[in-house]
Amino acid sequence: MTLLEAPPVTGAPTTPRWRAAGRVAARVGAPGTAVVYLSLLVLIPLAALSVAAFHGGWSAFWAGVRDPESWAALKLTVLSALVVVVVNTIAGTAIAWVLVRDQFVGKRVVASLVDLPFALPTIVAGLTLLTLYGPNSPFHLDAAGTRFGVWIALAFVTLPFSVRAVQPVLSELERDAEDAASSLGARSPTVFRRIVLPSLAPAMLSGAMLAFARAMGEYGSLVFISGDRPFATEVASLRIFGLYENGQNNQAAAVSLALLSLSLVVLLLGGVLRRRLTRPEFG
Amino acid sequence: MRRLLRRFGLRTAVLAYLALLVIVPVGSIVYRAFAPGLGTAWHDLANPSGATSAGFFHALILTLLVAGIAVPLNAVFGVVAAVVLARHRFPGARLLDAAIDLPVAVSPVVVGLALVLVYGRAGWFGGWLAARGIQVIFSIPGIVMGSAFVSIPYVARAVLPVLQEIGTDQEQAAATLGASPWQIFWRVTLPSIRWGLAYGVTLTTARVLGEFGALSVLSGNVVGHTQTLTLYVGYLFEGNLDTVGAEVGAVILAVLALCVLGVLSLAGREKGSRSWLSRFARSPRGSRTSSLSTTSP
Amino acid sequence: MPRLPRIVGALLPTALLVSALAALIGVPTAGAAEGTINLVAYSTPAAAYTAINVAFSKYPAGAGITVAGSYGPSGTQATNVINGQAADVVNFSLEPDMEKLVKAGLVSAKWDTVGPDHGMVTDSVVVFIVRKGNPKHITGWKDLVRSGVQVVTPNPFSSGSARWNLAAAYGAERKLGRTPAQAQAYLKALLSHTAAQPSSASAALATFLSGTGDVVLDYEDDAIAAINKGDPIQYVIPPQDILIENPIAVTTQAANPTAARAFVNFLLSKKGQELWAIEGYRPVLPGAAAAASVTFPTPRQLFTIASLGGWTKVEKTFFDPTTGIVAKIEEGLGQSTASG
Numbered sequence: 001m002t003l004l005e006a007p008p009v010t011g012a013p014t015t016p017r018w019r020a021a022g023r024v025a026a027r028v029g030a031p032g033t034a035v036v037y038l039s040l041l042v043l044i045p046l047a048a049l050s051v052a053a054f055h056g057g058w059s060a061f062w063a064g065v066r067d068p069e070s071w072a073a074l075k076l077t078v079l080s081a082l083v084v085v086v087v088n089t090i091a092g093t094a095i096a097w098v099l100v101r102d103q104f105v106g107k108r109v110v111a112s113l114v115d116l117p118f119a120l121p122t123i124v125a126g127l128t129l130l131t132l133y134g135p136n137s138p139f140h141l142d143a144a145g146t147r148f149g150v151w152i153a154l155a156f157v158t159l160p161f162s163v164r165a166v167q168p169v170l171s172e173l174e175r176d177a178e179d180a181a182s183s184l185g186a187r188s189p190t191v192f193r194r195i196v197l198p199s200l201a202p203a204m205l206s207g208a209m210l211a212f213a214r215a216m217g218e219y220g221s222l223v224f225i226s227g228d229r230p231f232a233t234e235v236a237s238l239r240i241f242g243l244y245e246n247g248q249n250n251q252a253a254a255v256s257l258a259l260l261s262l263s264l265v266v267l268l269l270g271g272v273l274r275r276r277l278t279r280p281e282f283g
Numbered sequence: 284m285r286r287l288l289r290r291f292g293l294r295t296a297v298l299a300y301l302a303l304l305v306i307v308p309v310g311s312i313v314y315r316a317f318a319p320g321l322g323t324a325w326h327d328l329a330n331p332s333g334a335t336s337a338g339f340f341h342a343l344i345l346t347l348l349v350a351g352i353a354v355p356l357n358a359v360f361g362v363v364a365a366v367v368l369a370r371h372r373f374p375g376a377r378l379l380d381a382a383i384d385l386p387v388a389v390s391p392v393v394v395g396l397a398l399v400l401v402y403g404r405a406g407w408f409g410g411w412l413a414a415r416g417i418q419v420i421f422s423i424p425g426i427v428m429g430s431a432f433v434s435i436p437y438v439a440r441a442v443l444p445v446l447q448e449i450g451t452d453q454e455q456a457a458a459t460l461g462a463s464p465w466q467i468f469w470r471v472t473l474p475s476i477r478w479g480l481a482y483g484v485t486l487t488t489a490r491v492l493g494e495f496g497a498l499s500v501l502s503g504n505v506v507g508h509t510q511t512l513t514l515y516v517g518y519l520f521e522g523n524l525d526t527v528g529a530e531v532g533a534v535i536l537a538v539l540a541l542c543v544l545g546v547l548s549l550a551g552r553e554k555g556s557r558s559w560l561s562r563f564a565r566s567p568r569g570s571r572t573s574s575l576s577t578t579s580p
Numbered sequence: 581m582p583r584l585p586r587i588v589g590a591l592l593p594t595a596l597l598v599s600a601l602a603a604l605i606g607v608p609t610a611g612a613a614e615g616t617i618n619l620v621a622y623s624t625p626a627a628a629y630t631a632i633n634v635a636f637s638k639y640p641a642g643a644g645i646t647v648a649g650s651y652g653p654s655g656t657q658a659t660n661v662i663n664g665q666a667a668d669v670v671n672f673s674l675e676p677d678m679e680k681l682v683k684a685g686l687v688s689a690k691w692d693t694v695g696p697d698h699g700m701v702t703d704s705v706v707v708f709i710v711r712k713g714n715p716k717h718i719t720g721w722k723d724l725v726r727s728g729v730q731v732v733t734p735n736p737f738s739s740g741s742a743r744w745n746l747a748a749a750y751g752a753e754r755k756l757g758r759t760p761a762q763a764q765a766y767l768k769a770l771l772s773h774t775a776a777q778p779s780s781a782s783a784a785l786a787t788f789l790s791g792t793g794d795v796v797l798d799y800e801d802d803a804i805a806a807i808n809k810g811d812p813i814q815y816v817i818p819p820q821d822i823l824i825e826n827p828i829a830v831t832t833q834a835a836n837p838t839a840a841r842a843f844v845n846f847l848l849s850k851k852g853q854e855l856w857a858i859e860g861y862r863p864v865l866p867g868a869a870a871a872a873s874v875t876f877p878t879p880r881q882l883f884t885i886a887s888l889g890g891w892t893k894v895e896k897t898f899f900d901p902t903t904g905i906v907a908k909i910e911e912g913l914g915q916s917t918a919s920g
Contacts, residue, residue: 031367031379037360038382041432045397046385048407052400067902068911091300098297110298112544113305119540119547120309121493121513122391124533127520131315131530132308135791145776145792156304210387217390219496220513224520227776227792228735230910237392237496244396244500245656245738245779246901247680253400256393263388404664413664421665503665505618505650506626518651521783 049260052253064254072231073239074258080147080235081215084154085162089208091155092162093200099163100170118160122220125156130225145227150235153221158211165207166200173199202277209270213263309537316530325531339532341507342515349423349511350491353431357487361438362480366472368439369446370454386435391496394432398425398501421503426511429497434490441483445476482547489543492536512536615644617839620661621671622654622740622826623780624802625702628859632847635855641842653780654740661686661831668840671701671828673740673781675891678827691829695848697864701828702856704799705879706748707815709788709806716794720818721752724795725766730775732793734784736899736906741781743899744824745797746770746906750898751888752820755881768909789813799824800876804860821879825864 654673692699853868
């Protein structure tokens, strides 16, 4: 319909009032609605969390975080996330390498399976891992109630992040430099270390940061396999749930804020580091 | 020769890792759920310890209802936010960009706690809501909010880079031809982002279907009323009512997840097999990186 | 595909509007429907209530009433009700959780004047649930702290059952003639033998059944229900044991107070108490067990929480999250078991 309208003949195009109003509405109303929605759902609740965490001032917040069981939970969470991220960054890069550079029957299936831990509800993931690594394990690999069980669950849920961060970069990588290097006599490990790795490093770091933030907050898959033992396998999310269950909302908020801040710092750091590492010719 | 061995070795190692971590566990739960036979499995799920099947079907309906509300809400928000960020300049754009990514960093249990602190009886708006007889927490609106919170970023993050890549040429052309903002949006913008939108909506749906942590805090776990499928599975297992039933429920959820994966890979193929996560990883030339780090370099 | 946006454009706002309205009106919101009462209870009686609710609906007073049940750890459920969860009837594992609600104005302070047993609806005792055949030969409290024995007991800060378990352990030691200090040392030994501390009694039993630990401390009624289900377990009632008493009340904010009161009256009536007995719960109404042809053995040295000073004292001394004896024990143990 608009194609058949003759364009305005005289100089400045005339805009009907309602159309101008529509434009203003679009410019103000749209971001406005988005902000209101975000506020009601995300920003205000997080603000309430901060207020509850500092209910009683800095000393109360600090006391809540340094409470022996909460402090142990936070330490365990960070430690477990680190272990799992290191393992999965290596494994994820290896998996991405195989998916991009290798060819074998069923590769497509494997590629989709990598995404499964993301699509699967965490509680199902927990039950799934329990059947294989719990007390009824057919291989007698009982990891329930141990830190190893926690690591297995975290590795499961963070795997997609590690693989998918690296895979597209790897598939876009030009092989010229690698081929040149190997034709000059460099062996594969050297080629990998000197040429491929530096190009992959930003992506690996990205994936690692996302995986870390994810692992820090994980809850559903840990509920059954961890055994929820204070000081031993009780991670921060389980501790927060326990504090909430007992009606200690302010302490729960304090530990939550500490956990959230750690995740945010890691994500921000990751972004900064990644930009530092990204060479000009790739971005 | 060495190269062949190395490649074979790496492939085996990778497949072994995936088998131990993903394939075998998922396979064994499917086996355990259906080993006693399909009929038994169905019976166990729908009738834990002789109770009526209301629990399971209510959970299924509730899950679909929650998804039916939370996903469109986030889809609209995601598209609006992406359009706003890609096409307009306004004070606070950077903040909006960062705020959209916040839910990724928040543990689900913390999500539940934060929402209770605002909308619970003793919360900031709790008194106001209670006086009007509106029940948010421990009822369906609370479940919708919790599910929406955790899945906010996905549509926005899927659509934003598409908008940035395609540019404003077509939209400007439509504008000079006299189209109104609404027409531009429906006829030009929306069709161009449809695959990104489909991608984002699928991810959002997957996340909403799988939410558990926030709902453990928020829902009140009322059997047949405020239990989603994930909560129902947890309840069956933890309440020692039926471990096999829980496993069957888990398998159903897993099958749903696989369907989601199927849709994702289809949508991905259309877009040229860009993985959704690549949006978090790479920095497209000339445009902002779509991650939390939007602070200036 | 120019048609796609038009369809989407038409459907999306409509779907949104409808959904938003439905959500606001609160489609099947628990409690909004006519003749529904919201029951908030501790974790264990989920299966029992299913059977009892069916009987209640056949009762004249219960015609047309549906009971919507929420089950979870006793402490958590109390917290949820205080945080706004809809509740017409509350049934907790122990008194202190009821007192929390009295303090919040959600239950009348006179809740304990109802019924034949000052507000209680069922009794029970602490039992040791072991694997079938009792391979580790656990018969008494001393066996729980033998080397090599792994115990499962819920987290005392969320679960009522856990608090009963620990109160029973302490009281048993005192009955055996030990001093308070020795009894506390026993608690420490017991807690150092725990393999897992899930959040509720049901979770603890589920954990035990999936293979963790040699013995789980639980309610007698939970054990009976599990055996009736065919789980490969048996249970031992220790000679020194505490009488578990589970309180029930109608809340002040009940949306359906008449129906709620009818339900509670049914649960306390002869018929209701007989049903409880059949489900494995010790009735509070004398004669109900016999009428249902169920016998419950009496432990040789049965005591009540009153002999330990009452729940208020026990809660404060033992279960205060920061200064309580149990909290201090857990903390002390944590430093040494941190190697996990």
